Structures are given as structure tokens and as C-alpha cells.
Amino acid sequence: MPLMSAPELQPEHWVDRYADYLYQYAVTRVDDPELARDLVQETFVAGLQSAPNFKGQAAERTWLIAILKRKVIDHYRKSNTKKGKAEVRMQYGSQSEGEGDWLEENAADPDSLRENDAIENAELAMAIQECLSHLPDQQARVFSMKTIRGMSTEDICNELGIKPSNLWVIVHRARTALMGCLNESWFK
Amino acid sequence: MSNFCKEAVDISHKWQYGEATWKQRWQLRFHLLICKACAGFSRKNSKLTHLCQDAHLHQLSEAEKSAMKKRLSQAN
Numbered sequence: 655m656p657l658m659s660a661p662e663l664q665p666e667h668w669v670d671r672y673a674d675y676l677y678q679y680a681v682t683r684v685d686d687p688e689l690a691r692d693l694v695q696e697t698f699v700a701g702l703q704s705a706p707n708f709k710g711q712a713a714e715r716t717w718l719i720a721i722l723k724r725k726v727i728d729h730y731r732k733s734n735t736k737k738g739k740a741e742v743r744m745q746y747g748s749q750s751e752g753e754g755d756w757l758e759e760n761a762a763d764p765d766s767l768r769e770n771d772a773i774e775n776a777e778l779a780m781a782i783q784e785c786l787s788h789l790p791d792q793q794a795r796v797f798s799m800k801t802i803r804g805m806s807t808e809d810i811c812n813e814l815g816i817k818p819s820n821l822w823v824i825v826h827r828a829r830t831a832l833m834g835c836l837n838e839s840w841f842k
Numbered sequence: 843m844s845n846f847c848k849e850a851v852d853i854s855h856k857w858q859y860g861e862a863t864w865k866q867r868w869q870l871r872f873h874l875l876i877c878k879a880c881a882g883f884s885r886k887n888s889k890l891t892h893l894c895q896d897a898h899l900h901q902l903s904e905a906e907k908s909a910m911k912k913r914l915s916q917a918n
Binding site: 678691825 | 852855861886889906910913914917918
């Protein structure tokens with residue numbers, strides 16, 4: 655049986671294919687858009703430098719996510735070694751209305767299921783980004799401009815040189831495809 | 843399926859982005875009462891909007907992406 659050749663990395667397509675996915679991953683973990691962007695940039699550069707080590711056992715994106723994960727961990731490790739920054743900071747009474755609001759009352763309700771919401775939403779975001787990455791370029795671009803960046807129909811039409819009727823057809827295709835994709839990946 | 847279904851789908855999308863007119867919204871509301879297929883589609887469409895809102899999606903701008911590409915080509 656002939657040996658399968660290892661898949662090669664294609665750094666020239668990294669930004670177009672994976673930047674948004676990696677950025678979403680980073681931003682939900684560091685909660686700072688600028689820092690997240692820098693981490694993604696560093697990930698690409700580190701990926702390029704260690705490209706000879708890529709054995710082709712994992713998909714390109716999985717491999718890049720693994721590098722990004724290290725970058726995120728390193729970021730927290732660095733910020734924790736700075737003295738005094740590792741402590742837990744508690745906002746006293748930021749939402750309270752004065753006397754009688756004890757810290758205990760601000761503690762999480764052990765019976766509540768709401769604290770999983772943030773985790774679930776982060777996973778949902780990755781599932782949506784994943785589905786978006788399967789869309790044709792034009793559909794993904796129009797959907798993102800409209801839904802994520804909240805641009806007006808007029809601005810998008812001007813930027814892409816398309817008619818509004820055309821834009822809505824693209825939005826329809828993108829949304830229908832996303833519904834189908836999420837039905838498979840998220841609701842199953 | 844009625845002749846209005848195609849338009850109903852179009853209005854449903856515009857509604858998601860707050861771009862359906864008052865008249866269109868009422869047209870759609872009445873249509874959804876009599877058309878199960880469109881009612882199902884409309885429900886799923888709104889669900890997608892809510893999922894996208896809950897997910898707090900983030901994306902890099904085109905300018906940020908081209909800056910990244912530039913740095914990558916310099917590093918290469």
C-alpha cells in the first residue's frame with residue numbers, strides 16, 4: 655500500500671482561513687480584544703517558525719489552536735508572576751444598594767444553572783465560527799459584516815459593489831446554510 | 843406554499859436586522875398564521891439570530907487581517 659504523504663502547511667492561507675476562528679477562541683479566554691489579536695498574530699508567527707515540526711498528524715487548524723492555547727496559558731502565567739496581580743479581586747457592592755449587602759449574598763447560587771451559560775456561549779461561538787468557515791467566502795463575508803459587525807445594508811453594498819436585492823439573496827443562503835450546519839453540530 | 847412565501851422569507855431576514863417596514867411586519871405576521879412552512883422557517887431564523895447574539899461573536903477587521911498577512915510574509 656502506498657504511503658500517504660503528510661499534508662503540508664499552507665501559511666499563505668492561514669489568515670483567511672483561521673484568523674477569525676483563532677481570534678474567537680482567544681477573545682473568550684483573555685477577554686481583551688487587542689491582546690487576543692496579538693496572541694493570534696504571535697500564534698501564526700510561532701506556527702511558521704515551528705512549521706518543520708508539523709508532522710501532519712493533526713489538521714492545520716487543530717495544530718494552530720494548540721499553539722494558541724499555549725500562548726494563552728503563557729499570558730496568564732506571566733501576569734500571575736507579577737506580584738500582587740494573582741489575587742482575586744472582588745468588587746464590593748458595585749451592584750448593591752448600600753447596607754446589608756453581604757459578600758455571602760454575592761456568592762454563586764449552588765443550585766443555579768446559569769453559571770454554565772458563559773461556557774456554553776463560548777462553545778456556541780466556536781460552533782458558529784466553525785460553520786461560518788464552511789461557507790463560501792462571499793456568503794461568510796456578507797453574513798459577518800451584517801451580523802457580527804452590524805454594518806448597514808447600504809455600506810455593505812457600497813463596499814462590495816453589489817445590489818441590495820443581491821445582498822439579501824446572499825444573506826438568505828448564508829443563514830439557511832448556518833441553520834443546517836448548527837442543526838448538525840450544535841443541536842445534536 | 844403560497845405566492846407570498848418567497849416574500850415572507852425575504853421579510854423574515856430583513857426583520858432579523860431591523861430592516862423590515864411596519865407594513866412588511868404585519869404582512870408577515872398574518873402570513874405566518876396561515877402558512878406552517880413559513881412559520882417554521884421564521885422560528886428557526888429568529889433562533890439563529892438569538893444564538894448569534896448569545897455567542898458574542900468577534901471578528902477581525904479586514905485591516906487587521908491584512909496587517910497580519912503582512913507580518914506573516916515578513917516573518918516567512
